[in-house]
Amino acid sequence: MPETASIVMPSLVPLYPLREIVAFPFMIFPLFLNGDELADFEELLDREQYVALVRARGEALPGQLPPLCQVGTLCKVDQITRLPEGGGKVLLEGVVRVQVLEVSRAGRTLHARCEPIHEFVEKSLVSDALVQSLNALLKIALSYGRPLPDDVMKMIDLIDNPARLADLVALYVSLSLDEQQQLLETIDPLERLKKVYMHLTAEVQRLQVKGEVQAEVTKRVGKSQKEFLLREQMKQIQEELGEDDSRSAEMIDLRRKIDAAGMPVEVRRIADKELKRLERINPASPEYTVSRTYLDYLAGMPWRVATQDNNDINQAETVLDEDHYDLQKVKERILEYLAVRTLRERMKGPILCFVGPPGVGKTSLGKSIARALGRKFIRMSLGGMRDEAEIRGHRRTYIGALPGRIIQEIYRCGTNNPVFMLDEVDKIGLDFRGDPASALLEVLDPEQNNSFTDHYLDVPFDLSNVMFITTANLLDPVPSALKDRMEVLSLAGYTDEEKEKIAVRYLIPKEVEENGLAQTPPDFTAAAIYKIISDHTREAGVRNLQRNIASVCRKVAKELTQGKPHRETIAPETVDEFLGPRKFFNEVAAERDRVGxxxxxxxxxxxxxxxxxxxxxxxxxxxxxxxxxxxxxxxxxxxxxxxxxxxxxxxxxxxxxxxxxxxxxxxxxxxxxxxxxxxxxxxxxxxxxxxxxxxxxxxxxxxxxxxxxxxxxxxxxxxxxxxxxxxxxxxxxxxxxxxxxxxxxxxxxxxxxxxxxxxxxxxxxxxxxxxx
CATH class of the missing domain: 3.30.230.10 (Ribosomal Protein S5; domain 2)
Known part of the structure; x- marks a missing residue:
């Protein structure tokens, strides 16, 4: 290869922009050209033997020069070969880095005034160490399957010039075009060698990880092949015996679920016995589906799965205050439960009964308790329930038998300590199918529910970790035996002042969001809220208050979509306009004193x-x-x-x-x-x-x-x-x-x-x- 000192550069050198590669000194590479470009190179070979190759940073605009990098490579044209299908191949050899000073156009050809970049290499301990380390890294990369030609490895072993070694190794490292251009523009050979060393180190690390992954994959594939051969042999044996492989896989999967369920010893013994029975039943028999469903329930019950309670009493108090206004007695009872739970890990779940008029927050309070404790929440409505089997389930002798709602909900929930709300306990019915209220006696007794037996499962399940909450509007219809098992907490109605605060804190923000007014929320004045409370509602709770607030918000939204002026403030006269004449009057103040x-x-x-x-x-x-x-x-x-x-x-x-x-x-x-x-x-x-x-x-x-x-x-x-x-x-x-x-x-x-x-x-x- 020619030395830099022997090169005689003309004042203008032909320039060819590159887009797919970056040319380095001492690099020999082919360049494939179309017919017009090949003709320019043949004409160039007649007059000169050098051309400057510079990377283009993008496409040229019409009538303008393409955006070019400032540093390129001066290359010698060694050979031009025409191809039969058209165009040709030009073999080029990189000579030296050049600084592009000026670019001009002459017809279809670009010319550049360039200046060669002279590199000064001073050997030192650092450069020798880098060269040796680079050689070692390349051999490691080769050991991991990095393809490098043998002549390249020999050449690398003989090169002791850091500048040439860095350029050569850069060609065989997986670098992006931008990273290659940065290396080309790095003039200091020692600095360039450091960058190549860092890139090669990262490449070796990737190859190591890839090798480990491939080894693990090979190991697993080997194991899979072994299992495949065993399964094929088992399949052949089963075919000889007239058995089905899919059923065997199903039994293995069911066995795995039973092993992972963590059942008590007595329950596990029953599950193993039922599984052996299932293996002997013909899949076409109706008994097979019954037995399989039963085992699915047994294996899917959360025998030992429980959520971790949040024992931070201050945080629980904050959650309860965020969700509900007032209700101090109920909140105090929940905090007492948490305090005892903090001091004693194993305790029986309380049976709370919230009694109060509709709309005072009984059901939503259960959700807040679950959120405060960090437990899952289950709600089950008892209103109109007349069948005892809804609680205890059906025996498996019946077609289509299922567990009771208690076991079903815990099965779906996936934990054995949820907050379980039994809503409307005062509205349970009674007929010839049994008394559901009597079936609840065992469920809601902390002394008995640690071994609750559902008719379907027919094995005891521990409900003592469940926090049961019941709600009722009246206590009178609740049987005395059931009432005796519950701790009754009365939720009275709200005063007008409490309703106003609830509306401001909870109801208005919720309805503004629900009715699409979050971007332009109307401001309800206190007088307007009190007018809705006194003139349009007469209730202990806040449900009708919420409905009337929602009605006002809907009418504001309607006006907003019709392009009418936006109601920024809801005043008492606005309430009269939107909700019409008052519905309730002061019955006592409007009358006079009478006899009798x-x-x-x-x-x-x-x-x-x-x-x-x-x-x-x-x-x-x-x-x-x-x-x-x-x-x-x-x-x-x-x-x-x-x-x-x-x-x-x-x-x-x-x-x-x-x-x-x-x-x-x-x-x-x-x-x-x-x-x-x-x-x-x-x-x-x-x-x-x-x-x-x-x-x-x-x-x-x-x-x-x-x-x-x-x-x-x-x-x-x-x-x-x-x-x-x-x-x-x-x-x-x-x-x-x-x-x-x-x-x-x-x-x-x-x-x-x-x-x-x-x-x-x-x-x-x-x-x-x-x-x-």
Whole structure:
């Protein structure tokens, strides 16, 4: 090869742009050209023997020179060969690096004014070490199957010039065109050698990993081939015996699932026995499917699979506060459970029962508890369930038998300690198929459910790690035995202030998102929210409040899509426009005081409500007429009230002869709604005394309490719900039994400040406060 010092470069050198390769000094390579390009090279060979090859960075724009790199290689044209199919091959030999100073065009040919780049190599310990290391790396690469020609290896062993060695090795390392160009532009030979060494090191590492992977693949393939041969032999044996290979594989897979299930010893013994039985059953038999399904359930049950509880009480409290407003007693009970769980790893799961009117957050509270504990959540509705098999499952003797819902849900869940919510436990039915409530007795008993036996599985399963939560609107329909197994937590209705906070924190952001107003959310004023609460809803929970907020958001979205001005603020007048005239009125404040009409308080499954007890007298034969769809308990309260008034009529100046010649009619309006309960006795006494004495009853005084024949006022339940109903209706004074004075602490302070409470022990105290 010619030396750099012996090269005589003309002032202008023909330039050929490269796109697929990068040319290096001392590199011999072919260049394939089309007819026009070949003609230019033949003409060039007649006049000159050198050409500059420079990498093009992109395509040339019309009428412009192509974008070229600044450093290229001066190459000598050794040979030109024409090919039979057209075009030709030019054999080139790299000579020296050149710096491109200027490029010009003459016809189809580019010319460049170039300057050769002289390299100065000073031998040192570093350069010798790099050369030796590079030689060693190349041999390692060769040992991993890197194809290098023998003459190249011999040439590399003889080269001691770092510059030439770096250029030569760069040709045989897998580098991108950009990386090759960077090496070409690296003028310092020692620096270039370092870069090649780093690239070659990375290449050897890739080859090592590739070799390890190939070895592992070869090992596995060898194992697979061995298994294949064994399976082929087994298949041949089974064919001779008339058996099927797919069934054998199915049995092996089922055996593997049983081994991995972690069953208790007794259950594993039953599973092994059933599997042996399954192997002997003909697959065409119906028994085969029954047995196979049974084993699938046994192997799929989470016998030892459980999620890790989050024992961080502070984080759990934060999660509960994020999801629900107030409900302090329930949250406190959950935190107590977590505290005990932190101190004692093994404990029986509590059976909580949330009782309260619809819409107060019973079901959603179960989801929050699961999120706070870090457990999976299961919800199962019991409403309308009448078949005991829904709980305990069917025996396998029946066609299409399945486990009960308890086992099915835990099977799907995949863990043995979920939060399991049994919704609407007070709405379970009863018929000839059994009593589901009785079937729940074992499920919801912490002393028994560690060995719950489903009729289908017929083996005990431990439910003691499950946290069962039940919900109900009323406790009365729940059987006493079932009620005894649960810890009852009452969720009363919300006050207007609490509803306003719930709307701001939870309901409005949710409905704004649901109705596509997240980008332009309307601002609900506090007055607008209170107007929706007072004029358009009358409930203990917040479901109707949420529906009305959703209705407002939908109307805002409709106006927005119609191109109307955007409602940035929802004011009270906007509520009237969107929701129409008010639906509920202040029933007490709108009426005047009347004789024989008394305001009472009642508890319903939807929260508290006010009732009006009306009494009237007519000429008759001492009959007591009761109307208003009253239950037996209320009818008995009415008879007791009349007896008490007759026995003590002189105290209120009532002529006893009135009873002899009159019929008394007691009516409770809204007769289509059934009413019953023991807390209306004091209201009926007041109505009868008001009627017979001619003294009007104060309409803004509401009362609740049962009476005895001696006039004692007996305790009642649901005081908070009744007080909230009185406040909604505009009542100013509440009469309640003295024995319920302790329940006052359950009533919010702001409600206590708005109302006057009079606690009475005798009905005479109530009459003095209620009658004018």
């Amino acid at each position: 009409v008394v305001t009472g308080l009642a508890w319903t499954e939807t929260g508290g409500d006010i009732i009006f007890v009306e009494a009237t007298r007519m000429t008759g034969k001492r009959e007591l007429i009761l109307t208003g769809s009253l239950g037996e308990v209320m009818k008995e309260s009415a008879r007791a009230a009349l007896s008490f008034v007759r026995a003590n009529c002189a105290e209120w100046g009532i002529d006893e002869q009135l009873f002899e010649s009159s019929d008394i009619h007691i009516h409770v309006p809204a007769g289509a709604i059934p009413k019953d309960g023991p807390s209306a006795g004091i209201t009926m006494v007041t109505a009868i005394v008001s009627l017979l004495s001619g003294r009007a009853a104060r309409r803004d005084v509401a009362m609740t309490g049962e009476i005895s024949l001696t006039g004692r006022v007996l305790a009642i339940g649901g005081l908070k719900e009744k007080v909230l109903a009185a406040r909604r209706a505009g009542v100013r004074t509440v009469l309640a039994p003295a024995r319920n004075r302790e329940n006052l602490e359950d009533i919010p302070i702001d409600v206590q400040n708005e109302l006057e409470f009079i606690f009475v022990e005798d009905v005479r105290e109530a009459l003095a406060a209620a009658l004018q």
